Amino acid sequence: MLKDEIDKALNVIRDGGIILYPTDTIWGIGCDATNTDAVKKIYQLKQREESKSMIILVDADHKLEQYITEVPAIAFDLIEFAENPLTLVMPGAKNISPALIAEDGSVGIRVSAHPFCQQLIQRMRKPLVSTSANISGQPSPQFFDEVTEDILNGVDYVADVDQLLREPKKPSTIMRLDAKGHFEFIRR
Numbered sequence: 001m002l003k004d005e006i007d008k009a010l011n012v013i014r015d016g017g018i019i020l021y022p023t024d025t026i027w028g029i030g031c032d033a034t035n036t037d038a039v040k041k042i043y044q045l046k047q048r049e050e051s052k053s054m055i056i057l058v059d060a061d062h063k064l065e066q067y068i069t070e071v072p073a074i075a076f077d078l079i080e081f082a083e084n085p086l087t088l089v090m091p092g093a094k095n096i097s098p099a100l101i102a103e104d105g106s107v108g109i110r111v112s113a114h115p116f117c118q119q120l121i122q123r124m125r126k127p128l129v130s131t132s133a134n135i136s137g138q139p140s141p142q143f144f145d146e147v148t149e150d151i152l153n154g155v156d157y158v159a160d161v162d163q164l165l166r167e168p169k170k171p172s173t174i175m176r177l178d179a180k181g182h183f184e185f186i187r188r
Contacts, residue, residue: 005161006120013124017156018042020133020147022165023057024085024114025172027141029155030057033127036097042129043099045154048136053100055087055108056127059118067109067127068092072181079111085172086110089186091179096127110172116161132171142168 009019016038018031029045031038033056043050058064061079064071069092079086093100093107101107110130112118121128132140133147141147144163152158174186 002116002119002161005159006116006123009120009157009159010123012157013038013120013128015156018045018154019157019159020151020155021116021120021159022114022144022162023117023130024112025169027133027144027147028130029133029151030129030131032124033096033100033129036099039097039099039129042131045151046131046134046136048131050099051103052136053102053107054129054131055110056096056100057110057112057117057121057130058127059112059121061111063127064090064109064111067095067107069094070179072177072179074181074183075177078175078177078183082173084170085113087172087174089174089176100129106176108174116159140171 012019013032016035018029018038018041020029029042061076068090075088087108087110089106089108091106093105133151134140143166173188175183176186177183
C-alpha cells in the first residue's frame with residue numbers, strides 16, 4: 001500500500017538515510033534536501049563530484065518561493081504549460097543543504113507529479129533530493145530492474161512502488177531561468 005511505503009521511506013529519511021524511489025521521470029536516489037550529511041551519502045554512493053549539483057523535488061509550485069529567493073513569474077507559466085516534467089535551474093537557492101547549491105548560487109528544482117513523491121514531500125515538509133539511480137557516468141536506469149546491485153545495496157531503503165512498471169520514461173527537460181525571467185534550454 002502506498003501509505004505504508006511512504007511511512008517507511010519517511011522514517012528512513014528522518015533518520016538521515018537515503019532512498020531509491022520512482023519519480024515522474026526515472027528511478028531516483030533521494031534524501032532530505034536540508035540534510036547535508038545525507039546529501040553527501042548520495043554523492044559518495046554515486047561516486048559523483050560535489051561540484052555537480054543534484055536537483056530537488058517539491059510537491060507544488062507555490063513551494064518554489066521557499067527555496068528560491070526570487071522566483072520569476074514566468075516560472076509558474078513554464079511549469080503549468082510544460083508537456084513533460086520540467087526542471088528549472090534558478091539562482092538564489094535558499095533553505096536547503098549548501099551541498100546542493102551550485103557555485104553560482106543556483107539549484108535545479110522540479111514540481112513532481114508522481115503520487116509517491118508528492119505524498120512523501122508533503123509528509124516531510126521539506127524538498128526531496130532527486131538524482132538518477134546510477135553511478136556517475138553509467139546509464140540512467142529506465143526501469144527498476146535496470147538499477148545496479150551497488151545502488152540497491154548502497155541505499156538505506158528501496159520503495160516498493162512501481163517496480164514492475166515497464167512504461168518508458170525520459171529524464172526531465174531542464175531550463176536555466178535567471179531572476180529577470182530569461183531562459184535557455186539545457187536539456188530538451
